[in-house]
Amino acid sequence: MNPIRHKAAYLGLLCTAAVLLGYVESMIPVFTVPGMKLGLPNLAIVTVLYLYSWREALLVSLVRIAVNGLLFANLFGVFFSLAGGLFSLVCMAAVKRVGIFDCVGGSLAGGGAHNLGQIVVAVILVENVRIAYYFILLAMSGLTAGVLIGLLSGILVRRLAKVAPKINVREQNGQMTHWRKRRR
Amino acid sequence: MKREQRNSLILAAALFAVLGAAFLVQRFLLRGPDGPTVWAVVQVGGRELQRLDLSKDVEFRVGNDEIDYNLVRVEGGKIMVAEADCADEICVYTGAVSQPGELIACLPHGLLIYIEKAGEQN
Numbered sequence: 001m002n003p004i005r006h007k008a009a010y011l012g013l014l015c016t017a018a019v020l021l022g023y024v025e026s027m028i029p030v031f032t033v034p035g036m037k038l039g040l041p042n043l044a045i046v047t048v049l050y051l052y053s054w055r056e057a058l059l060v061s062l063v064r065i066a067v068n069g070l071l072f073a074n075l076f077g078v079f080f081s082l083a084g085g086l087f088s089l090v091c092m093a094a095v096k097r098v099g100i101f102d103c104v105g106g107s108l109a110g111g112g113a114h115n116l117g118q119i120v121v122a123v124i125l126v127e128n129v130r131i132a133y134y135f136i137l138l139a140m141s142g143l144t145a146g147v148l149i150g151l152l153s154g155i156l157v158r159r160l161a162k163v164a165p166k167i168n169v170r171e172q173n174g175q176m177t178h179w180r181k182r183r184r
Numbered sequence: 185m186k187r188e189q190r191n192s193l194i195l196a197a198a199l200f201a202v203l204g205a206a207f208l209v210q211r212f213l214l215r216g217p218d219g220p221t222v223w224a225v226v227q228v229g230g231r232e233l234q235r236l237d238l239s240k241d242v243e244f245r246v247g248n249d250e251i252d253y254n255l256v257r258v259e260g261g262k263i264m265v266a267e268a269d270c271a272d273e274i275c276v277y278t279g280a281v282s283q284p285g286e287l288i289a290c291l292p293h294g295l296l297i298y299i300e301k302a303g304e305q306n
Contacts (some may be wrong), residue, residue: 034278034289074271076292105192113198122289126296127230131289133298136207143199148194 010057010160011048017073018044018064026072033137035118039145041068042110045085046092046153050103051160054093061085080121086116104150104156111146113137222299224263226256229294238263238282238299247293249287254295263297265290 021040028038041064067087069078091113092106102181115138122131196199196273226234236242238261247253253273255267262280265288287298 029277029304034274062191074292077271080291101192101195102186102187102188105195108192108196108199120289125229125291126227126289127294128227128296128298130287130298131296133285133287136203136210140200140203140207143196143203147196 004116007052011060014044014048015060015063015067018060019067022064022068023072026068033134035122035134036141037136037145039111039114039142039149040105042088042114042146043149043156045089045155046103046107046110046149047156047160049089049092049096049106050153051155054089054096057089057093061089080118083121084118085113088114102150103154104147107150107153108143108146111142111149112139115142132140211265218266222301225298225300227296227298236263246295252293254290256297263299264288265295267298268293284286 018041021043025038025040045057045061048060065078065081066118068082069075073081088110092110095101095106095109096103115135119132119135119138123129187237194216212250220244224236224238225232226236226246228294233246234244236258238258241259243255243257243266245253245255251269253267253269259262259280262282264280266277268290270290270292272292275288275295278288281288281297281299284299284301287296289296
């Protein structure tokens, strides 16, 4: 099978997973702290990030936010999750780049950064720093969820890489080459 | 255990320790003496709309009448958003608050309600 088509199929599958996880999460009611979330869609994003690279993860993340925003939220929700999602992805990619952590570390950074990004947007929106009052509790829940998501996606990455070894193929300079392990 | 796993574990433990310490500082050191009277301040986009005495029950709407509104209610010494037409209704799910520092926010409408001690006005 054409490896690029193979990869497109897998990315489509993971996009669908991200959208569905986002939908499931929107049905879970708010817990004790306002704004607290599990970050379920991040499971798909972290998996893509560690299976491929930040480019594919960015693509999946943008598609998820657009589809979820159109289907289940409004324009405000799109911009709010864009702020959290992009900042979180930047931090996860940076942690992956450093190379001394496994995907639990990446997912942790993503969870924490998501909370941080959204609190910053919230401060700008209400023009009052008092809203950061709940930040510590939010960040703690975000990090806990990050550890769990990281462990799960670690399992996923290992299994997916085994079932579909050709998944690690990238197009470079118009030529198909096998994905090389990044040098430390 | 692999080195990467151990590093992640250390990172997680360090972050939790920092946050735990910050939490304790916020809870026990940054709390002033308890005053008997508290005020609820209602702001939209950083502009103060009302300063409410929580001992008097009252109910009013913030925003337009038809769209983009929050129904604020003071009842039994607590303040809450009883009704809103924002997308996530986090403000409604937050419930009633009454302790200094606690707050209710409706980000789509830029609404912020926070509790302040009587002597704390700035």
